[in-house]
Amino acid sequence: MRQLINYLVKVYNLKELALKVRDSRTRRIIPTASVILSWIFGFIFRIPSTEELGRLLDKPRFQKLVGSRHISADVLARVISRIINPESLRGILHAIIRRAWENKCWLAGSWAGWMVIAIDGTELFSSTKRHCPACSKRCIKGGTQYYHRALLAKIVGEVPLPLDFELINSGEGEKTAALRLVLRLARTFKFKRVILIVDAGFHSPELMKLIAKVGWYWILPLKNEDLLLSRAIKAHFDAYKSPPKSFKGKAGKRHLYVTYRDAQYLPFWENLDQPVRILSFNETNVQTGETLENLEFVTNIPMEVMGAPTLWKCAHKRWDIENQGFHMLKHTWNLTHSYVHHPCAIYALIACMLIAYSLLILFVERRTRRYSDKPLRSVSLDLLSDLLYAPSPFTLDSS
Numbered sequence: 001m002r003q004l005i006n007y008l009v010k011v012y013n014l015k016e017l018a019l020k021v022r023d024s025r026t027r028r029i030i031p032t033a034s035v036i037l038s039w040i041f042g043f044i045f046r047i048p049s050t051e052e053l054g055r056l057l058d059k060p061r062f063q064k065l066v067g068s069r070h071i072s073a074d075v076l077a078r079v080i081s082r083i084i085n086p087e088s089l090r091g092i093l094h095a096i097i098r099r100a101w102e103n104k105c106w107l108a109g110s111w112a113g114w115m116v117i118a119i120d121g122t123e124l125f126s127s128t129k130r131h132c133p134a135c136s137k138r139c140i141k142g143g144t145q146y147y148h149r150a151l152l153a154k155i156v157g158e159v160p161l162p163l164d165f166e167l168i169n170s171g172e173g174e175k176t177a178a179l180r181l182v183l184r185l186a187r188t189f190k191f192k193r194v195i196l197i198v199d200a201g202f203h204s205p206e207l208m209k210l211i212a213k214v215g216w217y218w219i220l221p222l223k224n225e226d227l228l229l230s231r232a233i234k235a236h237f238d239a240y241k242s243p244p245k246s247f248k249g250k251a252g253k254r255h256l257y258v259t260y261r262d263a264q265y266l267p268f269w270e271n272l273d274q275p276v277r278i279l280s281f282n283e284t285n286v287q288t289g290e291t292l293e294n295l296e297f298v299t300n301i302p303m304e305v306m307g308a309p310t311l312w313k314c315a316h317k318r319w320d321i322e323n324q325g326f327h328m329l330k331h332t333w334n335l336t337h338s339y340v341h342h343p344c345a346i347y348a349l350i351a352c353m354l355i356a357y358s359l360l361i362l363f364v365e366r367r368t369r370r371y372s373d374k375p376l377r378s379v380s381l382d383l384l385s386d387l388l389y390a391p392s393p394f395t396l397d398s399s
Contacts, residue, residue, distance in 0.1 A: 001386035005065075005394050007367050008359060012099055014040075015067075015396040017092045023082040034068035035079040036089070037396070039349065041065060043333060043356035045384040046377060050076055050339045064393045080349060081342040089351035090164070094188050096358050097163060101189070105366065111157030115191040116314060118156045118321040119181065120199045121174050122330075124148045125338040125346070134343035136170045148346060151177050153185055154325045156197070156317045159365055162325065162354045163189065167347060175204040182207065186214035195219060195301070197318040203298075205272040212274060212300055219315050222296040233278050233296055237261045247309045248286070251316050255286040262308045276300055281312055332377050333357060 008014040018033040018040075025032075041062075042053040054073030056062050063069045083089070100106075109115050124147065131137070131146035138145050149168040155161050166181040168174060178198070194216040198207070200223040211218045222233075236242075244259045264277040277299050283292040297315050306314070329335040333356075339349055364371045364379060371379045387394060 001383050001390060001394055003368055004363050004383060005396065007363050009396055011103070012096055012359070014359075017095055020085075020091070021088045022084050023079050024084050025079070025082060030068050030071055030075055030079070032079060032083075034066045035071060035076060036352065037066040038062075038071055038076060039080065039352040040356045040359075043353045044360055044380060045387075046333060046380040048334050048337065059388065061388055061393050064395050065387065067396065077340045077345070080340055081345040083344055083348050086344060086347045086351070089348050089355070093162070093164070093351060093355050093358065096355065096362070097161060097189065100159070100161070100362055100366075101191075103366075105159050105362070106155070109157075109193060110155050110159065111314065111317060112310065113193065114314070115194045116156040116197065116317055117153055117163065117185070117194060118197045118318050118325075119151060119153045119178060119202070120318075120321045120326070121149060121151045121168065121177075121201070122326050124150060124336060125341065127338075130338065130341050132341050132343055132346075134167075134170060134346070136168075149174070150350065151181050152321065152325055153181055154321050156320045159361065160320060160324050161358045161361060165350055165354060167350075175202055175207055178202055178204075178207055179210060182210055182214070186216070195314060197221075197315065199318070208272055208300070209274070217299065217301045217305075219297055219299045219301070219311070219318075221315065221318065222298065233280060236263060236278070237280065244282075245308070247312075249309065249312060251283075256292070257284045257286050258282065258309075258312060259284075260308050260312070262303065264303050274300065277303065279308055279311065328376070329353065329357065 015033065015037070018036045021032050021036050023032045038053065038057060042056070047053045047056060050073045054071070054076060057066070057071045063071070106115060126145055126147035128143050128145050135146040135148060137147070151166045151168065151174065153163045153165070155163060164181060164185055166177045168177045182196070195218070196211050196216050197219045200221045203220055203222075208218055208220070242261050242263060244261050246257065246259045249256050249258050258281055260279060260281045262277070262279050264275070279297045279299070281295040283295065284290070285292060295315070297311070299311065301311060326335070333353055335353060338346070340346075360376060360379065364376070371382070
């Protein structure tokens with residue numbers, strides 16, 4: 001635990017970053033920064049509810065760590081719902097990523113010399129009873145269901161950190177929110193050699209043009225539902241009698257024999273004023289002989305920049321945002337649990353959760369080898385035990 005505290009203080013100046021957050025209370029007996037730090041450490045320790053975090057804050061060791069006493073569950077909920085500059089929490093996440101970048105965390109890119117970023121959406125906090133003014137809603141059997149939606153941008157490959165998030169407003173589509181997210185990513189991070197992998201639901205000429213405008217490449221998978229596009233691709237390959245090529249690859253634990261067709265500089269969308277490249281892959285499991293699904297991708301990466309086998313491996317990386325992103329956050333960090341159901345609180349708590357998740361991954365992968373073979377949930381338990389039972393207490397003021 002002391003090693004983690006020193007890392008957060010000396011490398012990321014976590015306490016100074018937390019001091020930039022403000023709330024609308026007129027009498028701040030309990031500092032806002034202490035409440036923010038309570039939430040961040042609560043997520044690092046994987047505390048499952050606001051009430052349990054409030055009980056943990058009754059312990060002097062935890063009070064010394066966050067720098068304040070008398071922080072109850074009610075105070076945690078009230079303050080996080082009154083943050084007047086929630087963008088400052090997003091700024092903390094961005095500052096952590098930039099510092100990791102400056103410390104050469106991705107010196108050779110995150111995968112094969114590229115900074116590979118995946119964007120996908122998810123649904124959160126669905127309920128038939130608990131809701132807020134920002135909730136989306138739909139009619140289901142038995143009444144109305146309320147829910148929130150969000151997009152997550154995440155680095156894929158080495159040191160897979162969340163870069164940013166975007167809440168999807170009620171009545172708004174994913175593509176509109178994705179435009180805001182991509183534009184902010186490009187303005188915030190000065191990454192070189194970027195490939196952005198988006199989900200099939202984001203096939204929008206406006207989004208593809210924006211990604212290309214900021215100097216990034218993009219890869220778009222096509223779903224089976226995109227019958228018109230799939231038929232157009234098949235018709236092109238059949239008309240030009242493009243012979244298939246093949247290679248052997250590996251996806252997860254499966255060894256695959258892959259045949260593919262590759263065509264470049266074809267018009268794709270009427271509103272997309274740039275040529276694209278289309279690829280069609282057919283996978284066969286080498287061990288079982290089973291023919292797997294046909295995969296089709298559209299991209300603006302030229303053939304001379306990346307060959308089809310490498311692009312196939314890169315496109316398969318899009319599943320990392322599900323396996324190491326949403327799955328980890330939902331099942332290990334309780335992202336599906338609404339700690340405080342308020343529009344401002346939801347924004348702030350997602351930011352705090354991503355901050356905690358990023359700091360813990362950076363600590364495990366960049367600073368210590370003690371936990372290299374342990375799952376993150378075990379690391380969290382060890383850190384909490386160390387906090388409560390170490391010979392001396394910990395404070396963020398220590399050197």
